Amino acid sequence: MISITLQYDQLHENNGFSVSGHSDYSEAGSDIVCAAISALTQTALLGLMEYQQESVEYEISDGFLNVHVDCVTDEARVILKTLVLGLEQIVRQYDSYVVLNR
Template sequence: MVTVEFKKKSCNLVSVALKGHAESVDEGYDLVCCAVSSISQTILIGIVEVLKLKIDYSIDDGFLSFSLEDLSIDEIKECQVLMETMLLGLKSVELNYGEYIKVKVEEV
């Protein structure tokens, strides 16, 4: 199962960590894993390559995390459309494939 944990501070999404594998079908054919990876990596690319913001991130097999907490408040706000889009996209996957992915948001 993929677990997704967003952290929210002062109404802004400031970090996300995705862990695990969906294992909905055989490796290489797992549409849930593909959707989760595509959504999360596209948002990360948007922040790093399009907005040109320097953030801490980590990617490994079955793991992706990044944090905006070292950015200025203006930069964090600039990322919110992407972060909210990521949250909505992953919640949509969860709605259809909830046995393979759990998404939660924690206020910190």
């Protein structure tokens, strides 16, 4: 199962996320759940790097991605909110394979 955890700062503003695990929906290379989660989260990371590279920290390895934004700008808010909207849709359809922790 893929576990996604949203991170928040002391003001309860989303300032990052972590993703770990594999969905096991299908075999590697044809797993649409894993592909969808990967596409959304890695695109969010690319967007954050584009708009505020100096305040984005990330760690990536097989089955793991952790992204943290030190200073959340308006652009980062939009990117992170859009990510959450996409993740929520995937969770609604594939809740046996992915969980979203807030």
